Amino acid sequence: RNGIGLRPLGSSAAEFEQDLLSNLYYRRGTTVESASAQDAYESLVLTVRDRLAERRARTTAAHYAANPRWVYYLSAEYLLGRQLEQNILYSGTGEIATAAMKALGVSPEEMDELDIEPGLGNGGLGRLAACLVDAMATLDIPAIGYGIRYDFGIFKQTFVDGAQVEKPDDWTFQGNPWEFPAPDDRQTVFFYGHTTRDEAGRTKWIPGEIVLGEPSHMLVPGYGTETVNIVRLWRARGSESSFDLERFSAGQYAEAVQEAVRAENISKVLYPDDSTELGRELRLKQQYFLVSCSLRDILRRFRLWGGPLTDFPAKSVIQLNDTHPSLAIPELMRLLVDEEGLGWDEAWLLTQRTFAYTCHTLLPEALETWPVALFERLLPRHLEIIYEINQRLLDEVRSRYPGDIDRVRRMSLIQEAPERRVRMAHLAVAGTSAVNGVAELHSQLLAETTLHDFATMWPGKFRNVTNGVSPRRFLRIANPALSELITSALGDSRWAGDLDRLRGLERFADDPAFLRSWRDIKRANKARLGLGDPDALMDVMVKRFHEYKRQQLKLLHVITQYHRIKDNPGGDHVPRTVLFAGKAAPAYHAAKSIIRLINAVAATIEADPAVTPYLKVVFPPNYNVTLGELIIPAADLSEQISLAGKEASGTGNMKLALNGALTIGTLDGANIEIRERVGAENFFLFGLDTPAATELKASGYHPRSYYERDPELRAALDAIMSGAFGGVGKEVAESLLNWDEYLTLADFRAYAECQEAVDRAWQDQTAWTKASLLNTARAGYFSADRTVSDYASTIWHVEPVRVTRD
Numbered sequence: 001r002n003g004i005g006l007r008p009l010g011s012s013a014a015e016f017e018q019d020l021l022s023n024l025y026y027r028r029g030t031t032v033e034s035a036s037a038q039d040a041y042e043s044l045v046l047t048v049r050d051r052l053a054e055r056r057a058r059t060t061a062a063h064y065a066a067n068p069r070w071v072y073y074l075s076a077e078y079l080l081g082r083q084l085e086q087n088i089l090y091s092g093t094g095e096i097a098t099a100a101m102k103a104l105g106v107s108p109e110e111m112d113e114l115d116i117e118p119g120l121g122n123g124g125l126g127r128l129a130a131c132l133v134d135a136m137a138t139l140d141i142p143a144i145g146y147g148i149r150y151d152f153g154i155f156k157q158t159f160v161d162g163a164q165v166e167k168p169d170d171w172t173f174q175g176n177p178w179e180f181p182a183p184d185d186r187q188t189v190f191f192y193g194h195t196t197r198d199e200a201g202r203t204k205w206i207p208g209e210i211v212l213g214e215p216s217h218m219l220v221p222g223y224g225t226e227t228v229n230i231v232r233l234w235r236a237r238g239s240e241s242s243f244d245l246e247r248f249s250a251g252q253y254a255e256a257v258q259e260a261v262r263a264e265n266i267s268k269v270l271y272p273d274d275s276t277e278l279g280r281e282l283r284l285k286q287q288y289f290l291v292s293c294s295l296r297d298i299l300r301r302f303r304l305w306g307g308p309l310t311d312f313p314a315k316s317v318i319q320l321n322d323t324h325p326s327l328a329i330p331e332l333m334r335l336l337v338d339e340e341g342l343g344w345d346e347a348w349l350l351t352q353r354t355f356a357y358t359c360h361t362l363l364p365e366a367l368e369t370w371p372v373a374l375f376e377r378l379l380p381r382h383l384e385i386i387y388e389i390n391q392r393l394l395d396e397v398r399s400r401y402p403g404d405i406d407r408v409r410r411m412s413l414i415q416e417a418p419e420r421r422v423r424m425a426h427l428a429v430a431g432t433s434a435v436n437g438v439a440e441l442h443s444q445l446l447a448e449t450t451l452h453d454f455a456t457m458w459p460g461k462f463r464n465v466t467n468g469v470s471p472r473r474f475l476r477i478a479n480p481a482l483s484e485l486i487t488s489a490l491g492d493s494r495w496a497g498d499l500d501r502l503r504g505l506e507r508f509a510d511d512p513a514f515l516r517s518w519r520d521i522k523r524a525n526k527a528r529l530g531l532g533d534p535d536a537l538m539d540v541m542v543k544r545f546h547e548y549k550r551q552q553l554k555l556l557h558v559i560t561q562y563h564r565i566k567d568n569p570g571g572d573h574v575p576r577t578v579l580f581a582g583k584a585a586p587a588y589h590a591a592k593s594i595i596r597l598i599n600a601v602a603a604t605i606e607a608d609p610a611v612t613p614y615l616k617v618v619f620p621p622n623y624n625v626t627l628g629e630l631i632i633p634a635a636d637l638s639e640q641i642s643l644a645g646k647e648a649s650g651t652g653n654m655k656l657a658l659n660g661a662l663t664i665g666t667l668d669g670a671n672i673e674i675r676e677r678v679g680a681e682n683f684f685l686f687g688l689d690t691p692a693a694t695e696l697k698a699s700g701y702h703p704r705s706y707y708e709r710d711p712e713l714r715a716a717l718d719a720i721m722s723g724a725f726g727g728v729g730k731e732v733a734e735s736l737l738n739w740d741e742y743l744t745l746a747d748f749r750a751y752a753e754c755q756e757a758v759d760r761a762w763q764d765q766t767a768w769t770k771a772s773l774l775n776t777a778r779a780g781y782f783s784a785d786r787t788v789s790d791y792a793s794t795i796w797h798v799e800p801v802r803v804t805r806d
């Protein structure tokens, strides 16, 4: 028996198989003869899960004994990806699980197909949260990720006549065998109502609606360690009294459940928005629901220890993933002042010391603000607290900058015109002790532009923590063939937990046999993906659709290539497969038009036999983590072509470089750091930099002048305007010609020339493969383990707690 009083689960194939059978009989209640594939899958999940649950129990024991400072990561989104393969890898059950599957007559591939990806996020921010919780566990940091268990995740993207059509993602239709419900830990959440003062002068919030938050958790094991942390996800429920039996008995069935339905709608669906504001009441309710449940849970855990409240920040650091959970700041103030009876100043110091804030954008329209009127109705006490915070903030501004009325107006938590709104980013900066951007350039621009006044007043608060990605998910699991080659070259697989070790690959950069293996694997990954000729250059642009990311720039270049091939059918064109994948927010019409136009161009090219030998455009629908794991290892070229100064970091850029794709990119986000590390000679740089883009906008930008001066650009836009692609996409061309917010036309020529350099480089396959290898070898910095270790040492000030085997 080990330290937690359990006989450890067996590590032999026979024991694993026995446990699998037990689960099939006793948990699923079926037999080998009548088992469905789903029965086999769920039994397998339970068998793997039990092994992690045992580690989880030991982790909890170790954490309680150590009484450490905990990290609480608050995020409205988690894009965890499929769980089965990762949990088999992390639990070290690969061989015995494969043997047991064989004995049961099922294949790993079949089991993976049944493993549904929880799509509880939109894009980069949600996947970053998943990579960071993975890395926290890997580094033995005591941590909990808090989030929302949406009934419906990010919509499923389908194409109808080339246009995006959204379908609901009922991801738990078959249940979710990875999840542990914990109804005992449910919390009560208030909404609406009003505030009153009692005799002692304390404020009380009398709510108008009460909703329950029911938690469940998924296990987050670390790689190469015994630590198993959790993400705790809240689901909204009506209280027991929300069912109106009287009405039901009177036959008013809809009315009888309306209160419960209203409550449950809070966690019904993920908002499919990415960086465009949309001020829906239900969204604000979601945010407060997450914050209220999580903070009460954090305080409950703190009270288990029993120390004085003044020690709260010594035992807890709460990281806010963007402003989505920033209501946690006034909520903690409310709990400390109204419920615990602390004085304002003391409560404020504790609050500031507890929180840190990560900003993920620079786009002003993506900074959250909420109408004061909505706040007043939904969260009356929080608005009072925000006013009080604002008063003290602006007093400080006035005393630091006497007479500077404009600065006071700019820094206020309240925007006055055209309507009064609460600025959540200002609240997040005021209420935290550290604010970070997600790449060097982003952090610098935040301090110089978006949050300049705050950075001037509190320079010590502002940091950079460059993003990173999980090397396990995006190299070890996504690219098994390359992983094996790397392991055999380096002599062991320690690189997956210590990514700087990839440096050791550099000594194979001139080894012809090794380069041949490297290239063969890339080719096999393209064949596995099955989209286009595996000998063609695989040119990949995968990310959410947004005008600032400039999928339209890539598309204009595709049309130019099409024209060049048409004009010179016998030329020695480099064969390319151009792959686009990504979703557009359902209400983002301009982005959806670009999707529709890409599909129309793809169809036109596909129908032209003179062009198909050289150019193919593919657009697999429904890009998600699982599809990314298939596409990224197959990429030769990584498109990172956002307008400089707009992409906070990017993380797809890191995943692709790690898998040996060469980047064609602008000096934006983390592209800059990738280029510095992999070497300028292994990176295709083009386009305006941030100062040049700012300058061009300021001096009056006329997109039409580029159209007029550049015949190829003109031909591409004219083709769209004249209906060459089934009449589709005229609004895309018009918007570029008349406005072109993101300087697409200004960067077109530089981009086209840079793509010619790509073609030339591709013609020397040995040199290309060497550059590919060097991208992988030098991408170690972009491990999420490094990111988390930066957070731990510069912001969280936390220490690892080792979990022992017995």
Ligand code: 26M
Residues within 6 Å of the ligand: 122, 123, 124, 125, 126, 128, 271, 272, 273, 274, 275, 276, 277, 278, 283, 360, 361, 366, 438, 467, 647, 648, 649, 650, 651, 669
């Ligand atoms: C806003 C309002 C209503 C509903 C949803 C939203 C919303 C949701 C997600 C707004 C923004 C959201 O995400 C922004 C995002 O993903 N940002 C990306 O974060 C990555 C991780 O730091 C960076 O690498 C990307 O550059 C950045 O665009």
